[in-house]
Amino acid sequence: MGFWDHLWLGVAAVFTASPAFELLGLPVSTTVIMIASGFGVGIVVGATPGLAGPMAMAIALPILISVFGVSADALLPVLGFLIGIMKGATIGGAVPAILFNTPGTPDALLTTFDGYPMAKKGQARKALKAAHFASASGDTFSDLVLFTSAPFLAIMVERFLDLPEKTGLIILSLSFIAAVVGNSAAKGLISAGLGLLAAYIGKGEDFYPRLSLGQDALADGFPVVTAVLGVLILGEVFKGIEDLVRSGPQSPTRSQAVSKADSRFGWKEVVLCWPYIRTSALIGTAIGALPGIGSTLAATLGYASGRRSHARKYPDQPKFGTGRIEGVAATEAANSAVSGANLIPVLSLGIPGNAAAVFLILAMDSIGGFNPGPSVFKLQGGVVGEGINPELVVVFGIFTAMMVANALNWSLGGLFMRSVGVMAHIPKHLLLPVILLLTLTAIYVQLTSMAGVYMAIGFGLLGYFMRRVGVSVLPFVIAFILGRNLEETARQAFAATGGDVWFLFHSPIAFAFVLASVVVVTLALWRPGARKKPN
């Protein structure tokens, strides 16, 4: 089976497999319904300050697995729903940013700079339309880059990288994430070190489970869901509740009146915004392809680039920050362009680049039958062969799901986005305890064990303290997920080279990766505190 056969099977898997009902005589597949539902949930979640896409993905995952099970047929509906949330949350974040001056997601902070002044001038609808157009453009561009670059990157990795080089590549990815995420490379190393340590507790190759302190509960190691949801979600909720305990309940935000007087977003505005969208989409895609760098940094760079360009081109006009439609477009195109490109390292290398990608990998891991990495792009049997690589079919299914989400975004996203402003009125102090209970319940129904819940609470406290001392939790989560993979690859590389302890230094490519790891960390350490905090 060749490329086109796999592509066709992937598209067919999304549109024709397990139809849920018929619409005008045409079958509507379960996967399409799940993508649409996830997209709607994502917009609502993104528009709710205090909630975020990864939180919704974490809560949805056990429910999805209960509904669809862990068979191969479950992969596309589950991933479709999660991808829908990921994309919906990106555009939803702009709604409260424009209407209430409160970013729904951290990456929408810069949208408030011009979006809210526009709303104050009675141009809220115009700003929302601009945000939607820019967001959908950036997202679609980023997806197209993913579709074209991920297979080539995977083929290059498979062709040129053997086990020592793959070990070096994982070390480089971890070093890069530790160095660039957060505001200090030293703290990034601490976070990654803790994540690796947690990953290596229990299991191992020996009969005795290492570092288990003789406890049966630790013999199999920490379940991934306890560490990931604990550090990522519970830690954030604990911190949020404490902040509210100290500050008191926040008074409901008041929106600016949404006047229809100047709500037009036509060709004139598209032409005005297009240069900024183009540049920001490129910036967001480039940032998104690098593991660990979040959409907040992309939005910051996109906005800064747009502001410079605007000031140079139109020195006499009011600057960004005073209610310029181009400012909204520059920010939204950049932060939305991250989501597609973030899947480049996931699909081609098996390395998650951000929290949303972590949950996609978690879903793939929980369901099984799909191990992201270079091998998924193999055309089994060659172009004229007859073998099917089911993982490649899933990849094309994922790409199709992303395009379906984009089509929904272009057609209905703007309309739906403009109707969810009410979500910003939900008081955060009522929402967070419910999220806490929902997350703990999600963990319990997956593990059916109170021990798992207590482990998650322990990780939640770790995440809380890490946030308090300014240590980013993302390197922890990614190191936890990649830790076992790193050890396994290193074990195989060591065995394959006949027990050569210097196996990382004999191959030029592996050595280059290790050297690059040292350089990246050293450069980041050289300027502590000089970098802006991206996420």
Add this chain to the structure above:
Amino acid sequence: MSARQETQTNGKARNNSALALGLALFVLALLILWVWVPLDTDSGLIEKVRRRWVIGDALAPSVAAVVLGLGGAFLALVALMGRAEPLDLSVSNVVFALAYLVLLVAAFHVMRWVGPGLVALSDQAQSYRSLRDTVPWKYLGFVSGGFLLVLASIVAVERRLSARAVLVALLAPLAIALIYDLPFDDLLLPPNGDL
């Protein structure tokens, strides 16, 4: 105190806290490397098994400890150079974390014991285990524990007991229980899988 002196004092304080954290993590990494890993792992860094050298179980955790130790050492070094980022951690944060931990443990104990306790108090001939998947028994523990957790959290923020808080604390666990329980026969709400 002049503004300049105050800035210097604040800067010194934040560098001291970063230095303490860095050194503490460095010492922790040394303890993991020299005490925990050797005492709690069966094999060494590399081992000879059937005349072939293989990586032992101790190597990966040792690498993790080295990464942690390096991070701690660099943080201490940065603090010594006077360029540390501020640490937003105080005694009151630790007190909050402990208090919230107590609340979570209390809520989950309520969840654990309400169902079996009510079965024991009632005239039921069956044990809780045989009733744990029947209405209303399967909801009692989860809803009461969830009610306590949500209500206490809201009251802590609002600093008063309001009707709205009680309503949310009652409806939220009920809604969550129904979301997980009604559509799925194979899911057990906490704590029913353990009982």
